[in-house]
Amino acid sequence: MNRYDFPKDFLWGTASSSYQIEGAWNEDGKGESIWDRLVHIQGNVADNTTGDVAADFYHRYGEDIDTMGKLGYQSFLYTISWPRILPKGVGEVNRKGVEYYRSVFQKCREHGIRTMAVLYHWDLPQALQDRGGWANREIVTWFTDYANICYQEFGDLVDDWITFVEPLSVLFGFNGSGYAPAHNDYHEFLQAGHHVFLCHGEAVKAFRKTGLGSRIGIKISLHMMRPYDPECAADREKTELISMSYNDYIMDPILKGSYTEKLMEAYAAAGVKMPEVEAGDMETICQPVDFFGLNTYNPHYVEADKKAWPLGANVLLERKPNYEYPRTDHRWLMEETCFYDAIHYVYDNYPVDNIIVTESGCASNDWKDCDGKVHDPNRITYLKNDLLQIHRAIQEGVPITGYHIWSYHDNFEWIDGLGTRFGLVYIDYKTLERTPKDSAYWYAEVIKHNGFEVEHPGFFEKGGR
Numbered sequence: 330m331n332r333y334d335f336p337k338d339f340l341w342g343t344a345s346s347s348y349q350i351e352g353a354w355n356e357d358g359k360g361e362s363i364w365d366r367l368v369h370i371q372g373n374v375a376d377n378t379t380g381d382v383a384a385d386f387y388h389r390y391g392e393d394i395d396t397m398g399k400l401g402y403q404s405f406l407y408t409i410s411w412p413r414i415l416p417k418g419v420g421e422v423n424r425k426g427v428e429y430y431r432s433v434f435q436k437c438r439e440h441g442i443r444t445m446a447v448l449y450h451w452d453l454p455q456a457l458q459d460r461g462g463w464a465n466r467e468i469v470t471w472f473t474d475y476a477n478i479c480y481q482e483f484g485d486l487v488d489d490w491i492t493f494v495e496p497l498s499v500l501f502g503f504n505g506s507g508y509a510p511a512h513n514d515y516h517e518f519l520q521a522g523h524h525v526f527l528c529h530g531e532a533v534k535a536f537r538k539t540g541l542g543s544r545i546g547i548k549i550s551l552h553m554m555r556p557y558d559p560e561c562a563a564d565r566e567k568t569e570l571i572s573m574s575y576n577d578y579i580m581d582p583i584l585k586g587s588y589t590e591k592l593m594e595a596y597a598a599a600g601v602k603m604p605e606v607e608a609g610d611m612e613t614i615c616q617p618v619d620f621f622g623l624n625t626y627n628p629h630y631v632e633a634d635k636k637a638w639p640l641g642a643n644v645l646l647e648r649k650p651n652y653e654y655p656r657t658d659h660r661w662l663m664e665e666t667c668f669y670d671a672i673h674y675v676y677d678n679y680p681v682d683n684i685i686v687t688e689s690g691c692a693s694n695d696w697k698d699c700d701g702k703v704h705d706p707n708r709i710t711y712l713k714n715d716l717l718q719i720h721r722a723i724q725e726g727v728p729i730t731g732y733h734i735w736s737y738h739d740n741f742e743w744i745d746g747l748g749t750r751f752g753l754v755y756i757d758y759k760t761l762e763r764t765p766k767d768s769a770y771w772y773a774e775v776i777k778h779n780g781f782e783v784e785h786p787g788f789f790e791k792g793g794r
Contacts, residue, residue: 340731342404360416398440418454548622586615599639622687690735
């Protein structure tokens with residue numbers, strides 16, 4: 330039996346987001362978000378469900394946090410909903426919303442669970458979208474004001490702050506992905522991105538002025554790109570450019586203070602409108618952070634296609650050949666070194682000295698068995714694979730200090746709806762009954778022993794970069 334122990338004080342937690350689990354979409358003064366608007370238009374979500382109820386965490390957070398405490402989970406990464414605090418995005422604060430989040434964070438404190446609060450996970454107030462949303466530079470002031478309200482209202486209960494979850498996904502609403510606000514205008518893409526980066530920088534600057542003893546960082550998803558056909562020179566060439574567009578485009582300005590020159594030249598050559606950058610913007614964007622939050626799930630495969638505007642390539646979930654790896658219920662392939670490669674992509678290329686894994690997880694077709702339990706061996710295998718790769722990187726000296734599974738319980742998975750289950754806890758969406766899955770108990774044992782044993786690591790431990 331092979332034993333894998335983690336460093337002392339390694340932080341073990343789970344992650345969730347407000348829109349995906351809260352429900353109560355129009356209760357207690359909450360304003361409409363861009364996702365509320367999107368899901369209520371028939372055909373925008375695969376199974377025509379919404380986040381109106383989701384896991385009903387808004388009404389059942391006490392039960393859920395009690396279970397987290399019993400399982401020994403040490404950290405809860407959770408999003409504050411901007412429209413629940415400021416229904417119009419600006420102006421009068423909704424006290425009911427403030428009371429709700431204070432109750433959630435206080436409940437975590439009672440169980441000794443560390444709180445990681447996210448300022449933004451994609452649910453922009455619709456009232457601000459009506460004023461131009463991320464394409465309007467005024468949003469930098471709107472967001473900074475919102476961030477300051479959160480620091481003031483929750484600063485005594487929050488241990489770690491995160492400005493944004495996956496800035497690239499915030500921008501998917503401009504590139505035809507179907508995400509809110511579904512503008513599908515690539516000419517807004519880079520300008521909106523510049524404003525997101527400015528919001529991050531200004532929020533960090535505002536945090537430093539508060540004197541709070543907590544930490545602040547950002548949560549970025551790494552997409553490891555592989556050629557669709559490794560034998561195809563065009564696929565290999567485009568893989569580098571697409572990797573820049575998914576990864577470097579976000580991390581270069583935030584961590585290095587500049588845009589990726591080769592990528593921006595490619596966008597300009599394709600006729601994409603360049604962002605308007607004012608004097609001092611890049612210095613504002615590139616603020617020192619206390620930790621880098623890493624999300625990563627699966628590799629992507631790049632196929633050269635001259636007709637694919639603007640970068641001449643398609644990004645696929647499958648590769649050629651595609652029989653080498655198992656896949657999750659989300660059609661994502663499990664590659665033996667994807668997580669390890671993502672870790673090194675960050676650590677080897679950027680000035681980071683504290684990496685917290687803020688999302689890792691597996692979509693699985695779970696159901697309750699006749700014994701009343703939910704058996705999810707595929708998820709356990711997936712999590713073991715990720716932890717083996719993290720352990721390997723730590724042994725090499727990479728400063729990884731925590732790990733969070735997406736997600737605590739099943740949730741509304743954006744345009745895929747309620748049919749995609751990532752949770753450690755099963756939700757019966759008819760009754761809202763909660764049932765911890767086998768993976769929830771397995772993870773509790775990992776936390777209890779600060780490590781785990783694997784009898785036959787197999788390919789999950791093998792492979793180089």
